[in-house]
Amino acid sequence: xxxxxxxxxxxxxxxxxxxxxxxxxxxxxxxxxxxxxxxxxxxxxxxxxxxxxxxxxxxxxxxxxxxxxxxxxxxxxxxxxxxxxxxxxxxxxxxxxxxxxxxxxxxxxxxxxxxxxxxxxxxxxxxxxxxxxxxxxxxxxxxxxxxxxxxxxxxxxxxxxxxxxxxxxxxxxxxxxxxxxxxxxxxxxxxxxxxxxxxxxxxxxxxxxxxxxxxxxxxxxxxxxxxxxxxxxxxxxxxxxxxxxxxxxxxxxxxxxxxxxxxxxxxxxxxxxxxxxxxxxxxxxxxxxxxxxxxxxxxxxxxxxxxxxxxxxxxxxxxxxxxxxxxxxxxxxxxxxxxxxxxxxxxxxxxxxxxxxxxxxxxxxxxxxxxxxxxxxxxxxxxxxxxxxxxxxxxxxxxxxxxxxxxxxxxxxxxxxxxxxxxxxxxxxxxxxxxxxxxxxxxxxxxxxxxxxxxxxxxxxxxxxxxxxxxxxxxxxxxxxx
Amino acid sequence: xxxxxxxxxxxxxxxxxxxxxxxxxxxxxxxxxxxxxxxxxxxxxxxxxxxxxxxxxxxxxxxxxxxxxxxxxxxxxxxxxxxxxxxxxxxxxxxxxxxxxxxxxxxxxxxxxxxxxxxxxxxxxxxxxxxxxxxxxxxxxxxxxxxxxxxxxxxxxxxxxxxxxxxxxxxxxxxxxxxxxxxxxxxxxxxxxxxxxxxxxxxxxxxxxxxxxxxxxxxxxxxxxxxxxxxxxxxxxxxxxxxxxxxxxxxxxxxxxxxxxxxxxxxxxxxxxxxxxxxxxxxxxxxxxxxxxxxxxxxxxxxxxxxxxxxxxxxxxxxxxxxxxxxxxxxxxxxxxxxxxxxxxxxxxxxxxxxxxxxxxxxxxxxxxxxxxxxxxxxxxxxxxxxxxxxxxxx
Numbered sequence: 001x002x003x004x005x006x007x008x009x010x011x012x013x014x015x016x017x018x019x020x021x022x023x024x025x026x027x028x029x030x031x032x033x034x035x036x037x038x039x040x041x042x043x044x045x046x047x048x049x050x051x052x053x054x055x056x057x058x059x060x061x062x063x064x065x066x067x068x069x070x071x072x073x074x075x076x077x078x079x080x081x082x083x084x085x086x087x088x089x090x091x092x093x094x095x096x097x098x099x100x101x102x103x104x105x106x107x108x109x110x111x112x113x114x115x116x117x118x119x120x121x122x123x124x125x126x127x128x129x130x131x132x133x134x135x136x137x138x139x140x141x142x143x144x145x146x147x148x149x150x151x152x153x154x155x156x157x158x159x160x161x162x163x164x165x166x167x168x169x170x171x172x173x174x175x176x177x178x179x180x181x182x183x184x185x186x187x188x189x190x191x192x193x194x195x196x197x198x199x200x201x202x203x204x205x206x207x208x209x210x211x212x213x214x215x216x217x218x219x220x221x222x223x224x225x226x227x228x229x230x231x232x233x234x235x236x237x238x239x240x241x242x243x244x245x246x247x248x249x250x251x252x253x254x255x256x257x258x259x260x261x262x263x264x265x266x267x268x269x270x271x272x273x274x275x276x277x278x279x280x281x282x283x284x285x286x287x288x289x290x291x292x293x294x295x296x297x298x299x300x301x302x303x304x305x306x307x308x309x310x311x312x313x314x315x316x317x318x319x320x321x322x323x324x325x326x327x328x329x330x331x332x333x334x335x336x337x338x339x340x341x342x343x344x345x346x347x348x349x350x351x352x353x354x355x356x357x358x359x360x361x362x363x364x365x366x367x368x369x370x371x372x373x374x375x376x377x378x379x380x381x382x383x384x385x386x387x388x389x390x391x392x393x394x395x396x397x398x399x400x401x402x403x404x405x406x407x408x409x410x411x412x413x414x415x416x417x418x419x420x421x422x423x424x425x426x427x428x429x430x431x432x433x434x435x436x437x438x439x440x441x442x443x444x445x446x447x448x449x450x451x452x453x454x455x456x457x458x459x460x461x462x463x464x465x466x467x468x469x470x471x472x473x474x475x476x477x478x479x480x481x482x
Numbered sequence: 483x484x485x486x487x488x489x490x491x492x493x494x495x496x497x498x499x500x501x502x503x504x505x506x507x508x509x510x511x512x513x514x515x516x517x518x519x520x521x522x523x524x525x526x527x528x529x530x531x532x533x534x535x536x537x538x539x540x541x542x543x544x545x546x547x548x549x550x551x552x553x554x555x556x557x558x559x560x561x562x563x564x565x566x567x568x569x570x571x572x573x574x575x576x577x578x579x580x581x582x583x584x585x586x587x588x589x590x591x592x593x594x595x596x597x598x599x600x601x602x603x604x605x606x607x608x609x610x611x612x613x614x615x616x617x618x619x620x621x622x623x624x625x626x627x628x629x630x631x632x633x634x635x636x637x638x639x640x641x642x643x644x645x646x647x648x649x650x651x652x653x654x655x656x657x658x659x660x661x662x663x664x665x666x667x668x669x670x671x672x673x674x675x676x677x678x679x680x681x682x683x684x685x686x687x688x689x690x691x692x693x694x695x696x697x698x699x700x701x702x703x704x705x706x707x708x709x710x711x712x713x714x715x716x717x718x719x720x721x722x723x724x725x726x727x728x729x730x731x732x733x734x735x736x737x738x739x740x741x742x743x744x745x746x747x748x749x750x751x752x753x754x755x756x757x758x759x760x761x762x763x764x765x766x767x768x769x770x771x772x773x774x775x776x777x778x779x780x781x782x783x784x785x786x787x788x789x790x791x792x793x794x795x796x797x798x799x800x801x802x803x804x805x806x807x808x809x810x811x812x813x814x815x816x817x818x819x820x821x822x823x824x825x826x827x828x829x830x831x832x833x834x835x836x837x838x839x840x841x842x843x844x845x846x847x848x849x850x851x852x853x854x855x856x857x858x859x860x861x862x863x864x865x866x867x868x869x870x871x872x873x874x875x876x877x
Contacts, residue, residue, distance in 0.1 A: 114692045114775050115796075137698075159641045170639060172648065173616045188843045193773040195608055195796050198820030199840045199866065200657070200848045201615060204648020208641045225698045248550030254573060254669035296723045303720075351637040354551040383638040384551070423639035431642075438642055439632070446631045446855070447644040453850035465643060 001048050001429055003463050004475065006095040010076055014053055017074055017098075021056060024066035029104075031055040040081065040099040044146075045089040045430055047400060052079065052093035057101045061179055061187060061217040064100065068215065069185025071098055077462045078183070080211035082154030083125065085146040087347055088428025090158060090210050094462055102153045105217060108132045117176060117193045118223050122153035122216045126160075129221065138223045141168035144424065145336065156216050159208030161424035166382035167258040167291075168224070170424065172207040177220035180206060180213075183455045193220055205450060210426050211461040213454035227291035230258065232328045233301050235308045236282040236315030240264060243284035244357035246311045247381045250288070251354070255303050260382035261287040261332050264361060267339075267376035267389070268331070274338030277331035280315035286381065287332055335378045336389075343374075343391040346403050350414030351423035354384045363413055364388055371406040373399075385423035386414065412437050427465045435467055444470055498534035504541065505622065505630055505661040511536060512659065513628025518863050521655035523559060523597025526582070526589045530654070530836060530865040538596050541661055546636070549574060552667050553619065553636050558596030558660040565595055569667055577668040578614045579605025579751075585761040587825055596660045602652030605755040606703040606716070609695060609793050615651035617666045623650055623658035626856025636664040649851070655862045657855040671718040675728045676747035679713040680739040681706070685778040687713045688795040690738035692774060695794050697734065699727040705754045706791040714744070716751060759790055760801045766826040768808045770798040772819035783811050805830050809838055835868035 010017075018032045031037055032054050041049040053076070058064045071078050077097040084091055084101075093099050105121035111133050112118065118140065120129055126147040129140040143162035144150055150160070156178065161170040168174070177191030190206070191197030206213050237243040247260055263271065263285045272279050279285060286308075290300040301318055308316060319325035331338075339345045352360050361377060368375040368390075379386040388410055392403035411421045411431065415438050421431045435444060444466060451458065451474075458475050500519075502508040512519070518533035529535060538559030545555040549572040556565060562580060569575050580598035584590065597603075599621075604613035620634030633646035650660060681687045684706065691704040694715045703716030715735070717727045732741045744750055753759070760767055765787055772780060774795035781789060786800040800808060809821045820838040823831060840848065849867065856863075 112773075112775075113696060114689075115773050116692075116695060117773075138696075159645070161639050165639065169612060169616060172645065173612050182843070186843050188847075189841070190844065192818050194771045194819045195793055196602070196604070196613060196652075196771050198771070198822075198838050199844065200851060201602070201648045201652045202844065202847060204615060204651070205645055207648075208645045225696050227700075228698050251552060251669075252550050252572070254672065256669065292723060293726060295726060296720075299720055299722050351635075351639045353548065353553065353637055355548055380639070385637075385639040418635065419637050420635050420640040420642045422642050423637070424641055426641050427643060435643060438635075442629050443632050444643070446625065446633065446646060449854040450644050450646070450649070450851065453847055453854060 002468060003050065003094055004468065010096040011053065013074065017076060018054055020070050020074070021054065021067060024070065025056060025058065025063055029057045029059065029063065031057070040084070040093060040101070043081070043084040043086040043089060043091040045087055045092070045428065047394070048089055048092055048429065050093050050095055052097050052099040053095065055099040055101060057104050059104050061181060064102070064181045064215055064217050065185045065187050067098070067100060068181055068183055072184045072457065072459065075457065075459070077459045079461050080153070080157070080215045082123065082151030082157065083149050085150040086154060086158065086426065086428055087349070088422070088426045088430040090154070090426050090428040090464060092429055097462065100215060102215070102217065103151065109218065112193065113138065115193050116223055117220050119218060119220045120152060122156065122219055123151050126150050126152060126155055133223050137226045139226050140221055140223055141174055142171045152219055152221070153216055156207050156219060157209065157211040158424070158426035161385065163259045163261060163380060166260060166380065167256060172204060174222045175203060175207055175219060176222060178203065178206065178216045179218035181215045181217055183214065183457065183460050191220065210428065210465050212451055212465060213460065228293045229297060230289055230291045231297045231301065231319045231325050232287050232289040233304060233319065234315065234317040234328045235286045235288065235313045236280040237284045237311065238282055238314050240284045240361045241358035242311050243286055244354070246286065246308055247357070248354060249307050250304055251382065253303065253307055255300055257288045257290050257300070257304070257382065259287070259289040260380070262377070262379050262381035263332065263335065264377040266374060267335060267378045270338040270342055270376055271331035271335050274341050275331045275334040277327055279331050282314045287328055332378065339376060339389050339391065344394040345389045345391050346407055348386065348388045348390070348407050348410055349422045349425040350411045350419055351383070351385045352414050352417050352419035354381065356417040356419070357381065357384070360386070360413060360417060364410055367406060367409050371402060373403055373406055384419065408434055429464055432465060433467050435465070441470070448474065499537055500534060501537045501540045505624065508541065508659060508661055509624045509628045509630050512624050512626065512860065515860050519860050521600070521659055521862050523594035523600065524561065525591040526584050526587065526593045527597065527601065528587060528589055531862050536659065538594060538659070544568060545662065552638070553664060554667050555636055555662065555664045556595055557662050558594065560595050561592040562595055562598060563592060570670070573670050574667045575670045576617065576665070577607055577611040578617050579607050579755050580614060581605055582756050586757050586767060595663055599651050599663055600653065600655050600660060606705060606751055606792050609704060610700060610702045611668070615648050618647050618651050618663060619666055620664035621647050621650050621660050622662040623660045625658040626858055626861050630661070631658065634664065638666055654865050656852055656866050657861070659861065671720070673721040673724040674716065674718045674747045675724050676703070676744040676750055677715045677717070677728060677731060677735070678742050678744050679715070679735055680711055681713050682711050684708060684781055684791070686738055687791070688774055688777055690735055691715070691794040693738070694731060694735060697731065699731055703751055703754070704794040706795065707759065708789055708791070709759070713739070714750060714754065716747065754790070754792055757790055757799050760788060760799065763788065763801060765801045766804055766806065766830060767824040768800040768802060768821050769824050770800060770808065770812065770819060770821040772796060772798065772817055776817045776819065780812060780815055780817050783815050784808060805833070807834055809834070837866050837868070
């Protein structure tokens with residue numbers, strides 16, 4: 001992975017920069033020892049590592065503002081970091097950068113049930129936001145798989161989704177306001193507890209900007225009352241086409257489940273070997289979950305089962321109690337762990353129009369054979385967000401590169417059928433160089449203009465999202481000006 | 483391009499109007515423009531700026547509709563009525579309930595999908611289903627330099643690059659002129675029911691709406707009509723489910739006031755969406771967005787002639803005597819939010835601006851975006867930032 005050449009003049013100023021940062025931070029908030037900065041050398045995309053020059057762990061918006069102001073004055077790149085769970089390398093440092101971690105900013109500032117919002121510091125983990133309002137039977141809807149560990153800051157940066165976004169939407173649909181610190185240290189408030197922020201939808205463009213427009217230190221999020229209950233049904237088919245048609249028919253019939261998960265045979269086999277959930281051995285498995293009171297759940301499941309039967313399922317298993325529900329989810333929830341057991345894997349994240357599902361799965365199968373690497377598919381079928389898992393051996397020379405090539409082919413396929421490169425993980429460094437497959441240079445230029453406005457010196461989260469060649473002209477003058 | 487007249491046509495008296503027939507012509511009109519353009523969908527919200535009209539009427543039609551994927555791709559000038567009819571034929575709809583502004587503003591024409599997204603027009607279902615911007619999956623637009631740009635796509639989950647789709651929604655054409663939009667549609671629920679609670683005062687009404695919205699019953703509308711003294715609560719879904727939730731809510735809300743079932747739920751909620759209570763009445767119309775619990779604090783100081791509360795109290799429609807500056811009153815009450823001047827005479831619009839001025843650093847960002855996307859200041863100039871512009875430049 002090509003990264004910009006570190007600026008030697010910045011490396012030479014490490015001690016000076018550390019002194020300036022130390023002056024505005026508590027003793028324990030600045031990390032400069034090379035052994036300790038190594039803890040921040042990578043995120044969830046561990047194949048790529050680079051220790052930062054320094055790391056800071058501020059506790060307040062003011063401290064974040066001071067750090068950014070100093071780095072701005074010094075012309076030093078800053079890489080914001082939530083919990084470091086990005087699968088796309090969104091928090092990968094450069095050697096001349098300061099890592100700005102928000103993990104210590106994890107307070108709940110206000111839980112407001114009358115207005116159904118919660119205000120939190122952005123370092124708070126996703127699951128603990130729901131945890132804070134659980135007693136009152138409320139929850140925060142976006143639920144990425146990493147929700148135990150991942151931070152709201154990262155969720156906002158990547159516009160994270162989850163299994164339940166078919167009904168509840170992704171982060172951007174549940175975010176009402178932020179405190180944003182600009183690269184020059186300016187603190188701005190956007191939106192709040194009211195449902196629409198005035199003026200241009202800046203909140204909309206900040207969400208999903210991968211930490212390149214500013215550092216979010218606080219967020220106002222919508223919270224919802226928990227449904228009375230939820231229950232899944234498991235349906236097995238002997239072909240991906242039929243399972244895809246079933247999903248389409250359910251949606252057309254007006255049933256909107258909270259989740260429709262899809263697993264293909266390689267994934268079912270791996271999960272079964274790992275978790276022993278008692279899954280049937282078939283080509284395609286659907287797990288469909290609905291919510292409501294017992295009677296409402298029964299009614300919706302009845303409709304779903306009726307549709308599912310018209311497609312001749314090889315297996316149809318309704319959960320009648322929470323034990324059975326847990327067994328149905330067991331395999332799906334351990335899918336990633338099961339894969340990790342077998343091998344190293346790379347998790348892709350393209351989205352496709354739901355109707356293209358069978359065609360795309362068939363082509364992925366062919367590509368898998370061509371490259372000689374196994375691919376298992378587990379994904380959110382209701383919204384077309386695929387997660388092909390490519391198995392490879394990190395210790396085998398050339399295997400990672402081969403895996404990345406296959407990954408790129410699969411993502412290009414997603415774009416070809418009318419989809420996109422990433423549905424919820426973000427571009428980061430991982431898919432940076434594929435951006436021109438989805439967008440023309442003019443399309444990308446429009447996005448770069450936004451970056452120019454928020455971060456004119458191009459210091460925030462360098463070398464992510466856009467191909468380096470597309471941003472070179474902008475980064476060069478910024479560096480030359482130093 | 484031969485199809486394009488060298489000069490705009492004179493259609494309505496002296497008003498010049500361009501009507502490009504495709505995106506290439508649209509790009510050519512903008513690239514060749516030398517003076518401000520007033521971007522026009524169906525024209526039902528009027529033109530906020532002076533300049534030749536740029537009508538999207540020629541860019542109309544369905545490009546792709548996949549009911550099983552809940553996605554629709556249409557040209558921006560397509561009338562909402564045409565889209566609604568098509569969707570209804572498959573039992574689907576636009577869940578964000580775009581407003582029909584004709585009655586309130588006394589305009590004619592046919593509301594378009596481009597206009598609905600450009601104004602982020604979101605109806606009563608905003609509280610449960612989201613705003614217009616939450617349904618916009620992808621856009622094609624022409625920027626102020628005349629370049630065609632695409633962003634987003636036609637899939638429901640997409641975080642590839644910056645989300646200019648959201649930025650275009652609600653930008654009122656000031657960052658670019660949308661030529662094509664992809665949107666998410668949803669099934670029309672099998673049943674709808676609307677409960678009405680007799681509540682005489684606003685604080686109780688907001689508490690009642692808060693209780694309904696904080697229930698597990700997936701309320702899709704919560705509005706208060708202070709003249710009738712009625713809180714309206716809407717439920718949608720499968721018939722047995724609506725029946726069940728209606729019974730539950732009736733019991734749980736009984737403490738707030740007498741509960742009754744409304745006959746014409748569809749008509750009632752269309753009226754709330756379009757603020758039909760203010761139609762045909764003189765005066766300025768304001769739309770104020772606040773935290774619902776602030777509504778009872780704000781309402782008394784507005785000195786409005788009539789009020790309507792939607793979104794659980796978070797959306798206040800106010801009918802006032804002409805020329806009143808409601809923003810000053812919101813600010814004086816120390817309440818966070820913003821007020822949009824939806825209807826007023828030219829003098830009031832010029833004096834107050836349609837949109838609330840933003841805090842300085844935010845305004846700097848917004849102006850920076852406008853300057854880059856529309857460097858020559860051609861697209862609805864001054865419409866969103868009249869308050870900041872020198873008086874000579876007001877549109």
